[in-house]
Amino acid sequence: MHNKKGEKLALFVPSLRGGGAERVMVSLARGFVERGLRVDLVLAKAEGPYLPQVPPEVRVVNLDAKRVLYSLLGLVRHPR
Secondary structure (H helix, E strand, O other), X not given: OOOXXXXXXXXXXXXXXXXXXXHHHHHHHHHHHHOOOEEEEEEOOOOOOOHHHOOOOOEXXXXXXXXXXXXXXXXXXXXX
């Protein structure tokens, strides 16, 4: 993977409530951080059993949306 030091990446998932996709997102975030990327894990609602497994280097952005559809405006406004 070729990247410039400090490049930023945002990953979106509704929550970390459990399941394979949520576990994979945490693993992806960890892997990208290990490769020198700055990672934002953008969540419609910051909750779930995988939340404590997010590495401290990953910034968790909680859109605090009641429904995923309501998180779209916050996602669009997320700084790049």
